[in-house]
Amino acid sequence: MSHRFFARIAALAAIVALGILTEVPAAGQQAPAPAKKAAAAKPAPSRTPWGDPDLQGVYTFATTTPIERPKALGLKDHYTEEEIAALQKKADDAVQAEGKAPRTGDTGTYNNFWISSDKGRVTGRTSLITDPEDGRMPPFTERVQKIRAQWAAKDAARQVGKPPYVQEFFNSWEDHPIYTRCIARAMPRMFQSYNHGVQILQSPGYVVLDYESMHDVRIIPLDGSPHLDASIRQYNGDSRGHWEGNTLVVDLTNFSDNMEFPDHVPGGPQGNMHIVERFTRVDANTVNYQVTVDDPTTWTKPWTFILPWRSDDPSYQQPEDLFEYACHEGNFRMMEDTVSGTRSLKEAAQRERANTKQ
Amino acid sequence: MFCSVAVRPAAAQQAPTYRAPRLAGTQNPNLNGIWESVNTANWELESHSPGPSPLPALLGLYGAEPPGQGVVEGGKIPYQPWALAKKKENFEKRLTRPTSLQINETTGDPEAKCYLPGVPRATYMPYPFQIIQTPKQILMAYEFAAARRSIVMDHKPKALSDTWMGWSTGQWDGDTLVVDVTNQNDKTWFDRAGDFHSDALHVVERYTPIDAGHLMYEATMEDPKVFTRAWTIKMPLYRRIEQNAQVLEYRCVEFSEEFMYGHFIESSGK
Numbered sequence: 224m225s226h227r228f229f230a231r232i233a234a235l236a237a238i239v240a241l242g243i244l245t246e247v248p249a250a251g252q253q254a255p256a257p258a259k260k261a262a263a264a265k266p267a268p269s270r271t272p273w274g275d276p277d278l279q280g281v282y283t284f285a286t287t288t289p290i291e292r293p294k295a296l297g298l299k300d301h302y303t304e305e306e307i308a309a310l311q312k313k314a315d316d317a318v319q320a321e322g323k324a325p326r327t328g329d330t331g332t333y334n335n336f337w338i339s340s341d342k343g344r345v346t347g348r349t350s351l352i353t354d355p356e357d358g359r360m361p362p363f364t365e366r367v368q369k370i371r372a373q374w375a376a377k378d379a380a381r382q383v384g385k386p387p388y389v390q391e392f393f394n395s396w397e398d399h400p401i402y403t404r405c406i407a408r409a410m411p412r413m414f415q416s417y418n419h420g421v422q423i424l425q426s427p428g429y430v431v432l433d434y435e436s437m438h439d440v441r442i443i444p445l446d447g448s449p450h451l452d453a454s455i456r457q458y459n460g461d462s463r464g465h466w467e468g469n470t471l472v473v474d475l476t477n478f479s480d481n482m483e484f485p486d487h488v489p490g491g492p493q494g495n496m497h498i499v500e501r502f503t504r505v506d507a508n509t510v511n512y513q514v515t516v517d518d519p520t521t522w523t524k525p526w527t528f529i530l531p532w533r534s535d536d537p538s539y540q541q542p543e544d545l546f547e548y549a550c551h552e553g554n555f556r557m558m559e560d561t562v563s564g565t566r567s568l569k570e571a572a573q574r575e576r577a578n579t580k581q
Numbered sequence: 582m583f584c585s586v587a588v589r590p591a592a593a594q595q596a597p598t599y600r601a602p603r604l605a606g607t608q609n610p611n612l613n614g615i616w617e618s619v620n621t622a623n624w625e626l627e628s629h630s631p632g633p634s635p636l637p638a639l640l641g642l643y644g645a646e647p648p649g650q651g652v653v654e655g656g657k658i659p660y661q662p663w664a665l666a667k668k669k670e671n672f673e674k675r676l677t678r679p680t681s682l683q684i685n686e687t688t689g690d691p692e693a694k695c696y697l698p699g700v701p702r703a704t705y706m707p708y709p710f711q712i713i714q715t716p717k718q719i720l721m722a723y724e725f726a727a728a729r730r731s732i733v734m735d736h737k738p739k740a741l742s743d744t745w746m747g748w749s750t751g752q753w754d755g756d757t758l759v760v761d762v763t764n765q766n767d768k769t770w771f772d773r774a775g776d777f778h779s780d781a782l783h784v785v786e787r788y789t790p791i792d793a794g795h796l797m798y799e800a801t802m803e804d805p806k807v808f809t810r811a812w813t814i815k816m817p818l819y820r821r822i823e824q825n826a827q828v829l830e831y832r833c834v835e836f837s838e839e840f841m842y843g844h845f846i847e848s849s850g851k
Contacts, residue, residue, distance in 0.1 A: 272606025272716075273605045279715070406835055424720055444827075448825060457830040542718055558842040559682065566846070
């Protein structure tokens with residue numbers, strides 16, 4: 224799947240009825256203390272037998288809230304109930320429209336048949352990003368703007384033909400993003416339209432995140448040990464966690480130089496990225512995943528998003544509901560078709576040029 | 582922590598039994614930790630002499646096979662006659678470059694492609710794995726290819742399809758963790774020697790803590806399409822006791838792409 228797919232998804236109408244997250248923590252702060260009114264008081268979260276706050280469960284982080292707020296909305300961070308209803312109708316209409324056949328020549332793509340949309344798993348917010356104030360990622364540094372422009376030019380050079388018959392040449396597997404090569408998912412994980420399950424497990428001294436997509440297990444030690452040596456780089460970085468009250472705070476460093484941007488453009492944040500995650504149980508069905516991303520060589524300032532992890536999706540109740548994601552094992556034809564297909568097309572074009580010369 | 586040793590009169594000697602500390606909140610032994618096998622089972626399950634690498638002129642001793650004592654109880658894997666011939670063919674073709682989907686699906690050691698290793702091979706690949714044990718579930722996270730599998734302890738889900746790592750359910754037999762693994766596909770090998778199975782493979786594993794630093798691991802394989810009877814492998818698993826022991830990311834896909842897809846490129850100069 225290309226980054227264009229995600230641009231299309233981000234443009235999908237968002238949100239249903241107002242969600243339960245009326246106490247969304249502001250960026251950089253911990254989850255708010257229980258409300259003073261007795262009626263709104265939250266019970267203390269349960270604890271594991273060894274005394275840690277219990278975050279365990281099978282969750283999904285599917286959402287139709289876009290990562291970035293549409294520019295036209297400015298500083299508006301929440302929708303009204305009427306707006307949510309209108310957006311919901313638009314989303315429902317889009318699902319109905321998918322019953323129609325695609326345009327001639329259009330092989331179609333992932334649609335709502337494959338994507339579990341998040342009816343009921345809503346935030347009511349206009350963006351996942353809560354800081355900066357405009358709900359959008361801060362500007363890229365000049366270094367990164369240059370990298371992205373160079374990549375865009377290279378990417379454009381691989382496109383041949385005219386819409387709707389544009390084809391993309393892949394001269395090698397390296398023309399595919401890390402995502403499509405089944406190597407890794409971008410960090411931090413903000414978005415997944417399918418196989419968006421994740422389980423939190425806890426054992427003494429550890430919190431473990433078992434992600435369905437890319438079958439990634441992130442093991443977070445809580446023993447205060449130092450990060451890995453800087454020469455060891457990982458796509459998921461290196462995680463070290465500790466508790467602050469009922470919030471799990473995880474510090475991530477040691478990111479690989481081969482990271483992609485969240486929109487799958489290569490040349491991403493690279494090894495300087497520093498992420499701080501905060502996991503807080505909000506209610507019996509929700510853990511808030513709040514993340515601050517800091518990389519002064521990539522973004523001009525840090526940015527924060529909040530993504531609720533919900534455990535009330537009927538498709539994601541038990542550990543076995545996280546399917547095996549044997550990505551690379553099923554990827555042979557992707558590479559064969561794109562790479563040798565490119566070669567075939569180029570050879571055909573060469574032959575045609577040779578013929579017309581005669 | 583110390584081993585607890587049962588004291589018996591000399592006339593009725595019994596092996597001392599170790600009672601592992603319990604996982605808090607349960608009556609079960611705590612198997613949490615980072616473990617690794619130390620043997621050559623991933624090269625070959627049966628006993629073997631040393632041998633050259635597949636490309637000695639290019640690699641010298643890198644990739645040469647060390648000698649090793651087998652881990653198969655009784656010595657030999659009880660193949661049906663057709664299957665023994667197939668094993669030998671597997672070995673001869675173990676590093677065949679997959680120039681088509683058909684070849685990729687039928688030929689060559691999946692390890693060379695960074696494919697998920699299946700069970701029990703994941704246990705004895707020469708990389709650490711972590712056991713994450715909770716009261717209702719055990720997750721095993723392997724360093725190789727970020728393989729993982731979930732062992733459900735409190736119910737028996739129905740397998741929806743065959744997978745690379747299979748469907749695992751577990752229960753306790755005293756202090757032994759018994760894991761039942763079904764529905765593995767037929768695409769994994771047991772080792773680099775070409776030992777293989779069909780999609781009818783059924784594996785039962787046993788993990789028994791024998792002292793603070795070791796588990797005894799056994800796995801019994803049943804596959805009526807390939808073997809004449811069930812057979813068992815057995816080996817210790819060693820706890821990684823380094824202060825900073827950690828399962829690292831060994832995402833080997835990008836190291837396998839040249840082998841797998843290089844022939845599709847229009848020119849070797851890229």
